[in-house]
Amino acid sequence: MSKTAIPVVETDILILGAGGAGLCAALRAADSGKKLKILIVTKAIIGKGGCSRMVQGGYNVVLNPADSFEKHFIDTLKGGQFINNQDLAWELVTVAPARVKEMETKYGCFFDRNPDGTIHQKPFAGQSFDRTVHKGDLTGIEIVSRLAEQVFNRDIEYLDEHRAVELLFDPEGTRIVGALLIDIGRGDFIIAHARATLVCTGGGPTMYKLFAPSLDKSADGIALLYRAGAEMIDMEMVQFHPTGLIVPGSNTSGTLLEEGLRGAGAQLFNALGERFMERYAPNEKERATRDVVSRCSFMEIMAGRGTSHGGVFIDASVMGPEFVMKNFPGMVERCRDYGFDLPHERVEVSPTAHYFMGGAFIDPACRTDLEGLYAAGEDSGGVHGSNRLGGNGIADSTVFGGIAGDFMANDVIGRQRFPFDAQQVERIIRDIQSPLGREGIDLYPLRTQLRLSNWERLGIIRSEAGLKEGLQLIRELSDKTHQVGIEGTTAYNIPWNDWMNLRNMLDVSELIGRSALERRESRGAHYRSDFPKKNNREYLKNFFIKRKNGEIHLYERPVVFNRLKPEEINFE
Numbered sequence: 404m405s406k407t408a409i410p411v412v413e414t415d416i417l418i419l420g421a422g423g424a425g426l427c428a429a430l431r432a433a434d435s436g437k438k439l440k441i442l443i444v445t446k447a448i449i450g451k452g453g454c455s456r457m458v459q460g461g462y463n464v465v466l467n468p469a470d471s472f473e474k475h476f477i478d479t480l481k482g483g484q485f486i487n488n489q490d491l492a493w494e495l496v497t498v499a500p501a502r503v504k505e506m507e508t509k510y511g512c513f514f515d516r517n518p519d520g521t522i523h524q525k526p527f528a529g530q531s532f533d534r535t536v537h538k539g540d541l542t543g544i545e546i547v548s549r550l551a552e553q554v555f556n557r558d559i560e561y562l563d564e565h566r567a568v569e570l571l572f573d574p575e576g577t578r579i580v581g582a583l584l585i586d587i588g589r590g591d592f593i594i595a596h597a598r599a600t601l602v603c604t605g606g607g608p609t610m611y612k613l614f615a616p617s618l619d620k621s622a623d624g625i626a627l628l629y630r631a632g633a634e635m636i637d638m639e640m641v642q643f644h645p646t647g648l649i650v651p652g653s654n655t656s657g658t659l660l661e662e663g664l665r666g667a668g669a670q671l672f673n674a675l676g677e678r679f680m681e682r683y684a685p686n687e688k689e690r691a692t693r694d695v696v697s698r699c700s701f702m703e704i705m706a707g708r709g710t711s712h713g714g715v716f717i718d719a720s721v722m723g724p725e726f727v728m729k730n731f732p733g734m735v736e737r738c739r740d741y742g743f744d745l746p747h748e749r750v751e752v753s754p755t756a757h758y759f760m761g762g763a764f765i766d767p768a769c770r771t772d773l774e775g776l777y778a779a780g781e782d783s784g785g786v787h788g789s790n791r792l793g794g795n796g797i798a799d800s801t802v803f804g805g806i807a808g809d810f811m812a813n814d815v816i817g818r819q820r821f822p823f824d825a826q827q828v829e830r831i832i833r834d835i836q837s838p839l840g841r842e843g844i845d846l847y848p849l850r851t852q853l854r855l856s857n858w859e860r861l862g863i864i865r866s867e868a869g870l871k872e873g874l875q876l877i878r879e880l881s882d883k884t885h886q887v888g889i890e891g892t893t894a895y896n897i898p899w900n901d902w903m904n905l906r907n908m909l910d911v912s913e914l915i916g917r918s919a920l921e922r923r924e925s926r927g928a929h930y931r932s933d934f935p936k937k938n939n940r941e942y943l944k945n946f947f948i949k950r951k952n953g954e955i956h957l958y959e960r961p962v963v964f965n966r967l968k969p970e971e972i973n974f975e
């Protein structure tokens with residue numbers, strides 16, 4: 404089949420990513436009773452990487468009879484400012500209860516209880532009912548650890564510390580038949596040849612100065628999906644969380660201080676000691692939504708009223724040190740690790756890039772518009788519209804990951820095994836090996852430039868002029884990646900991996916910028932200083948991107964209001 408000397412791993416189902424989405428997909432496919440070969444690939448170590456493991460707050464799900472699917476659905480649409488794909492949002496809310504039950508009764512997760520034995524559900528921003536299931540403030544560790552154990556107990560193969568580099572086509576160029584992988588440690592290439600391929604590498608807007616996602620993420624899946632030609636949706640929608648910890652000189656800057664602090668009464672101050680939220684949102688103050696607080700903090704910083712490290716202060720001590728220690732032990736410990744005393748002193752924070760609402764456009768079976776290719780979790784888009792509610796992220800990845808597992812298991816039965824295009828493999832390898840041994844420029848200043856520029860131009864506050872400048876720089880930096888020189892071989896070569904990461908970040912930055920330019924209004928996470936108002940008359944629509952002949956094609960479609968019309972509820 405192949406003229407290349409690269410080892411080929413044959414599988415029925417290939418799963419790229421081992422977060423909530425990847426693990427649930429593998430388990431559901433393995434339990435389908437269809438005796439399929441399943442291969443999980445993760446850039447990290449199974450059960451240890453990605454953001455599902457970092458989930459602190461919890462999982463939104465309707466369990467209480469006084470709650471309803473309709474309420475959760477409306478909350479999700481209000482949060483997303485009505486540009487959500489309604490079929491996907493409905494799927495999310497209606498499948499989540501079964502998934503939580505499955506995680507407890509079949510996979511062994513155990514969530515916090517009420518005295519009567521029912522699952523405890525706590526309040527979270529933007530919810531009309533307290534529906535967030537949690538395990539203390541370490542919910543993600545509980546979920547991912549138990550799911551990983553279940554994977555180890557089944558006939559599921561996995562490759563740790565292997566990265567997917569590109570999706571592979573058949574020789575006709577019409578079907579996805581797997582992916583080219585690199586064994587990060589040994590530096591060997593591997594072809595994963597599959598009948599169905601799921602991309603669920605967890606998005607991750609790590610192309611900004613400050614970001615919250617895990618360091619193994621560089622928007623790889625989104626870049627792979629886009630480059631393969633899958634239809635992408637809502638790429639302008641990037642969520643920023645208001646309170647990323649500032650740790651001067653450390654890569655961990657941007658890591659989250661959880662939203663519950665502001666909810667419970669912590670206050671924000673600028674460097675002049677002003678409680679600035681009183682000015683911007685006199686009623687809600689720090690309890691305003693994520694996007695509003697992030698924007699206000701950013702405006703203070705940009706106006707020169709930020710701290711010397713480019714942040715603002717959060718003051719939790721106003722709630723009383725005892726209260727903080729009792730209710731936020733995880734946050735207290737996190738701050739203590741870096742030498743900050745959260746219960747007693749003000750701590751420097753900044754908005755931090757958190758989550759992609761955009762990604763591959765999927766149908767409710769997680770199929771993309773390319774044959775053989777599926778997407779789930781943060782690599783897919785449309786569920787959350789212009790803003791994701793806290794607690795809907797891990798619900799999304801486990802719900803849709805499981806659905807993808809179900810459908811792939813069905814779809815591969817009887818599906819022909821198409822060959823891969825060996826010439827494509829050779830082209831990719833030639834391309835990605837090009838910087839090795841080349842005398843060239845340094846990679847890291849390019850990455851720093853991208854992150855700083857995106858922060859100011861493609862970030863929390865955008866304008867036509869800024870976006871155009873940002874896009875121009877992205878194109879220049881993309882050209883310069885061809886001049887980068889990297890020493891060493893393919894084996895455990897961190898700079899080489901960072902170069903591949905940077906290329907993916909650049910591609911995805913371009914998608915963000917291009918979509919943001921088209922949305923000449925402000926909605927949810929997307930704020931245009933030149934169009935500061937929401938414009939429902941013209942912009943209840945989604946922007947789509949598709950790559951054709953190497954070029955970006957951008958087009959729009961109106962939102963389909965097949966379940967709820969905007970005029971039926973007040974979503975202002």
Ligand SMILES: Cc1cc2nc3c(=O)[nH]c(=O)nc-3n(C[C@H](O)[C@H](O)[C@H](O)COP(=O)(O)OP(=O)(O)OC[C@H]3O[C@@H](n4cnc5c(N)ncnc54)[C@H](O)[C@@H]3O)c2cc1C
Nearest residue numbers: 420421422424446453454455460567605780781794796797
């Ligand atoms: C600090 C933090 C706190 C959060 N708290 C909450 C919360 O309380 N509630 C909530 O609902 N959501 C929360 N979220 C969001 C939530 O974590 C995500 O929505 C969700 O976990 C994404 O799941 P996923 O399966 O898509 O990706 P992930 O769980 O991120 O998994 C991605 C996987 O892909 C792998 N990978 C990446 N690139 C490659 C590659 N090239 N090749 C192979 N593998 C690759 C990674 O190693 C990892 O295994 C939080 C996010 C962060 C960062």
